[in-house]
Amino acid sequence: xxxxxxxxxxxxxxxxxxxxxxxxxxxxxxxxxxxxxxxxxxxxxxxxxxxxxxxxxxxxxxxxxxxxxxxxxxxxxxxxxxxxxxxxxxxxxxxxxxxxxxxxxxxxxxxxxxxxxxxxxxxxxxxxxxxxxxxxxxxxxxxxxxxxxxxxxxxxxxxxxxxxxxxxxxxxxxxxxxxxxxxxxxxxxxxxxxxxxxxxxxxxxxxxxxxxxxxxxxxxxxxxxxxxxxxxxxxxxxxxxxxxxxxxxxxxxxxxxxxxxxxxxxxxxxxxxxxxxxxxxxxxxxxxxxxxxxxxxxxxxxxxxxxxxxxxxxxxxxxxxxxxxxxxxxxxxxxxxxxxxxxxxxxxxxxxxxx
Numbered sequence: 198x199x200x201x202x203x204x205x206x207x208x209x210x211x212x213x214x215x216x217x218x219x220x221x222x223x224x225x226x227x228x229x230x231x232x233x234x235x236x237x238x239x240x241x242x243x244x245x246x247x248x249x250x251x252x253x254x255x256x257x258x259x260x261x262x263x264x265x266x267x268x269x270x271x272x273x274x275x276x277x278x279x280x281x282x283x284x285x286x287x288x289x290x291x292x293x294x295x296x297x298x299x300x301x302x303x304x305x306x307x308x309x310x311x312x313x314x315x316x317x318x319x320x321x322x323x324x325x326x327x328x329x330x331x332x333x334x335x336x337x338x339x340x341x342x343x344x345x346x347x348x349x350x351x352x353x354x355x356x357x358x359x360x361x362x363x364x365x366x367x368x369x370x371x372x373x374x375x376x377x378x379x380x381x382x383x384x385x386x387x388x389x390x391x392x393x394x395x396x397x398x399x400x401x402x403x404x405x406x407x408x409x410x411x412x413x414x415x416x417x418x419x420x421x422x423x424x425x426x427x428x429x430x431x432x433x434x435x436x437x438x439x440x441x442x443x444x445x446x447x448x449x450x451x452x453x454x455x456x457x458x459x460x461x462x463x464x465x466x467x468x469x470x471x472x473x474x475x476x477x478x479x480x481x482x483x484x485x486x487x488x489x490x491x492x493x494x495x496x497x498x499x500x501x502x503x504x505x506x507x508x509x510x511x512x513x514x515x516x517x518x519x520x521x522x523x524x525x526x527x528x529x530x531x532x533x534x535x536x537x538x539x540x541x542x543x544x545x546x547x548x549x550x551x552x
Contacts, residue, residue: 215261215262215289216289217289217290218259218260218261218289218290219259219260219261219263219284219287219288219289219290219291219292219293220257220258220259220290220291220292220293221239221257221258221259221260221268221282221284221292221293221295222255222256222257222258222292222293222294222295223255223256223294223295223296223297224250224253224254224255224256224296224297225237225250225254225256225270225272225296225297225299226254226296226297226298226299227272227276227298227299227300227301227348227349228299228300228301228348228349229301230254231250231252231253231254231255232250232254232270232272232273232299233250233251233252233253233254233273234249234250234273235249235250235254235256235270235271235272235273235297236248236249236269236270236271237249237250237256237258237268237269237270237271237297238268238269238271239258239260239266239267239268239282240266240267240268241260241262241264241265241266241267244262246258246259246260260284263284263285263286263287263288263289264284264285265281265282265283265284265285266281266282266284267279267280267281267282268280268281268282268295268297270297270299272299272349275335275336276299276333276335276348276349277299277333277334277335278297278298278299278300278331278332278333278351279331279332279333280295280297280331280332281331282295298351299333299349299351300348300349300350300351301349301350301351302348302349302350302351302352302374302376302377302378302379303346303347303348303350303378303379303380304324304346304347304350304356304358304372304374304378304379304380304382305344305345305346305347305378305379305380305382306344306345306358306379306380306381306382306383306384307339307342307343307344307345307382307383307384308320308322308339308343308345308360308362308384308386309343309383309384309385309386310365310385310386310388311385311386311387311388312387312388314385316339316341316342316343316344317339317343317360317362317365317386318339318340318341318342318343319338319339319362320338320339320343320345320360320361320362320365320386321336321337321338321360321361321362322336322337322338322339322345322358322359322360322384323335323336323358323359323360323361324336324347324350324356324357324358325355325356325357325358325359326350326351326353326355326356327353327354327355328353328354328355331353332353335347350374350378352374352375352376353374355371356371356372356373356374357369357370357371357372358370358372358382358384360384360386362386364388364389364435365386365387365388365389366386366387366388366389366435366436366437366440368384368385368386368387370382370384387437389435389436389437390435390436390437390438390458391433391434391435392433392434392435392436392437392438392442392456392457392458392462393431393432393433393434393461393462394431394432394454394457394461394462394463394464395426395429395430395431395432395461395463395464396409396426396430396432396444396446396452396463396464396465396466397430397463397464397465397466398449398465398466399465399466399467399468401465402430403426403428403429403430403431404426404430404444404446404449404466405426405427405428405429405430406425406426406446407425407426407430407432407444407445407446407449407466408423408424408425408444408445408446409423409424409425409426409432409434409442409443409444409464410423410434410442410443410444410445410501410504426444436456437456438456438457438458439455439456440455440456441453441454441455441456441498442454442455442456442462442464443464443500443501443504444464444466445504445507445508445511446466446511447511447512448468448469448512449466449467449468449469450466450467450468450469450470450527450528450529450530451500451504451505451508451528451529451530452464452465452466452467452530453498453500467530467531469512469527469528470527470529470530470531471527472514472525472526472527473525473526473527474523474524474525474526475490475523475524475525475526475536476518476521476522476523477518477522477523477524477538478522483522484518484520484521484522484523485518485522486517486518486519486520486521486522487517487518488517488518488522488524488538488539489502489505489506489516489517489538489539490505490524490526490536490537490538490539491505491536491537491539492505492529492534492535492536492537493534493535493537494532494533494534495532495533495534500529502539505528508528509528512527512528514527514528515527
């Protein structure tokens with residue numbers, strides 16, 4: 198049997214048939230024990246292959262194309278780990294071993310109100326861990342005393358916790374985990390307040406159907422709350438006066454304003470700017486593909502990466518550099534921005550180019 202998985206488009210296209218698959222096998226473990234019936238998912242583009250582990254935590258699966266794959270192992274309790282598999286140089290018929298270790302450490306703590314230190318029950322707490330070729334995200338809810346706990350924690354490059362609860366502003370904190378359990382994390386949530394206002398276009402016309410978002414965790418890119426403007430461009434959102442709120446809409450650049458207390462917070466949108474073409478390359482002049490950008494305005498406003506990504510999708514704009522290392526920037530209103538280039542290996546500031 199010869200197999201090829203292709204997405205066809207008009208014009209000339211060459212298809213390579215592979216006579217043998219690539220065999221992928223390994224184990225899934227947590228707390229030094231095998232995980233039975235864990236789901237191992239391997240996917241690339243629109244193709245996903247799923248297998249389950251046996252009582253020894255072992256799995257076997259096959260893929261047909263030498264390529265980059267994202268693989269995720271998910272335990273029955275919801276704990277998961279994701280990894281990037283580089284099979285681009287793997288020969289058909291070759292066996293690749295990849296084990297998943299869901300970790301052995303523990304992170305626990307409490308979520309309380311910043312006003313009176315009272316525990317917050319039923320608060321959703323998320324744990325996010327990311328390394329160069331590995332990452333996972335898990336969630337739990339706090340008990341009556343505000344406590345939460347995550348087991349199976351591993352030594353990641355970046356570890357963070359976020360807490361979300363109705364009536365409070367979402368909060369995200371970085372955690373320094375170096376292989377030893379942490380049991381005294383205290384997360385204080387601020388009560389939210391209603392901020393209201395309007396979203397208008399370049400001439401002051403109301404913009405209906407605009408998504409207005411608030412990101413209390415700043416540059417990490419996690420949007421906390423969102424709402425949609427009415428026909429007259431009006432909106433109401435839970436935020437704190439003084440925080441930055443953002444708006445995105447089809448046909449307009451991203452807009453933002455500082456939330457005001459007791460009066461309209463108006464966000465004025467500009468039309469989409471003429472694209473600024475940026476090329477990312479190595480010191481040797483080689484193009485770097487798959488790079489995403491994050492931005493800080495000259496006034497110090499950090500645009501959440503989630504917001505920039507969603508706006509690009511909404512308006513059919515570039516989301517990352519192409520094979521030539523090129524990205525067309527058109528989501529921002531005219532101004533000067535610090536550009537942060539982001540890859541899996543970390544972030545690196547590129548300076549203050551004019552946009």
